[in-house]
Amino acid sequence: MRKVSSGSKIADRIFKVATGISASSPVLFLAAIAVIVLLQAMPSIVFMGWHFLYGINWDMGNLYGATEVKHGVTAPAGASYGALPFIVGTLASSVIALVIGVPISIFTALILAYKVRGTLRMILSILVELLAGIPSVIFGLWGIVVLAPWVGHKFAPLLTHLGAVLPMFKGPVGTGLGLLTSGIVLALMIVPIITATTRDLLEQVPILYREGGVGLGMTSWEVVRFICLPYIKEGLVGAVALGWGRAMGETMAVLMVSGSAINYLPHNIYSPISTMAAVIADQLDSAMTDATHMAVHALAELALVLMVLTLVTNLVARWLVNRGRSGRGIGAGVKV
């Protein structure tokens, strides 16, 4: 048994306390944010009830007029908060981002994992990861200056020809600021995260399986389609869900290209929208001038809805990724 000096004992105690504080801080922060958002949202939850989730009109009321009391809470006369257009806008733009971004990510990941080697692979990987490092306001600026006019004047009129088959592609195409442009910008922003995760997953596919496929006379596509993708299926779903969470929470880029719709649901894929995150950023300044504070509470409730949605997607993603990982160890041999 080694003799422990008093100095070491004190150091050990400091070490325990320091690691304890550091390790518990993420949990504490999450809990604190959740509690604060919930408390801030309470008056709005009481004020609007379930109507908040399915109502279409978002109105702070006349901040310069009289106040009224409803369900025991005070709000400016005429105030009414229905967040459905923002919830739909968030979900629709992020789903479009996935539809565009996931195939691009998978194909890029396949190239990075299997087709290129050495320096070229390193350069390509770095480029993809650099895409993740571009500040979102730059995506927004590019979106408003370059992408939106192109979508509005060139791409969308072309897409309307699909309207005969898919009604959501029917015109009018509007200005280019809207759902489709938001989806494209978001797609670019989630490609890096999905690509990187998928590449790592693809690298875990045992070389023996792939060689076996080639040995049986499978083409490259068949190897990918029947061996690699089934092998990483669960993990891939997780990677997509991670990207989805990122797309739903994105604020600045969407705010700049969404067309900031208010009080109506999108009627086609070109329609202006708003997302929950963008509305919070846009309206907080005015909300702070509401003497009853109801406007801030309503935005807090919007934040709560967004947080719950994002947390659920993230949890599902993690669960799927972990299931994919553990399932592979036990069942992989049986599967192929």
Place this chain on the structure above:
Amino acid sequence: MMNRATKWMTGAAALALVVSVAGCGATNNTTNNTTTGGSNNTTATTPATPVTINETGSSLLYPLFNAEWVQAYKTVDPNVNLIAASTGSGAGISQAIAGTVQIGASDAYMADGQMAASPSIVNIPLAISAQQIMYNLPGMNANSDHLKLTGDVLAQVYMGKIKYWDDAQITKLNPGVKLPHQQIIPVHRSDGSGDTFLFTQFMYDTNATWKSTVQFGTSVSWPSVSGGIGAKGNDGVVAAMAANKYSLGYVGISWLDKAVQQGIGYAQLQNQAGNFVLPTTENIQSAANALVDKVPADERISLIYAPGATSYPIINFEYAIVNTKQPADMATAMKKFLNWAIDPQNGNSSTYLAPVHFLPLPASVAPKSQAQINKIGG
């Protein structure tokens, strides 16, 4: 190995402790030194301690504060350190109330409800600003052709009742002008904005339906109009309008030149007297002069839709939102700065106001601002 690591840990922890304690000491020392140094160097008229006045709020007022006043005031009173920030009018008001800044800049005056909740706050006009209604109509010269519009027509466009540029109500106002049969794209500000406050007040004053439904505010519940879009900031509105022919929008006067350069024209608006007027210096001044008698002691008043033959209908006061409860040193410094800012020989001279297209306070309003400034610290 373990022993060495723990010793290292102790060392690091001890070092951190020493550094933080020394840090505190250092801060105290510096403050003391500066205080004593300051009192030796300065004259009796300026406060002995250097004072930092923080300003935040309106993005419209920010260029005037940051690029013009902050620079100029350094030579007026070197003892005062002005820090300006652009965070939006709502933040300006709420942070002035919270006491995190001394001056909150706002394009809109505070509502009665907020005044009741914070009775020690005053709204001090610093200058006059205006707003123009802009459009992107190919074939019209942005500099010389000015469409005639009324608040009533604008309200109907923003409610979706007037959909096309060649609507009878618009062509009637503009005989001889060939207007296209194209859908109007109304652009509004998506973020909370003093510009929205002014524009919605103009429609509130000129259209009964707007008055009873949408009303006015820095953010309003915009009626849903097919094809209409929201954009963030004056820069966002100008970018969206430049990219979209047949768009219509409202833009703060400090953005006029930039927008016209991009081919976006601006309208003559019908004033209360029924005349169509442009946002010229003279017309903005006429509007301000027409309303000066009505300005109450607390100076919270809408200058929209002023009477008078040549009054431009969309103008406003730019406000400093100030808590009158301030420590003596701060109060002295703030009073001196604000009085300098509204002085037509100093902060209110065209040297500073012209670059941002602002106009000075009318001579009869300035004393009311002075009276409010003198409440600070009192």
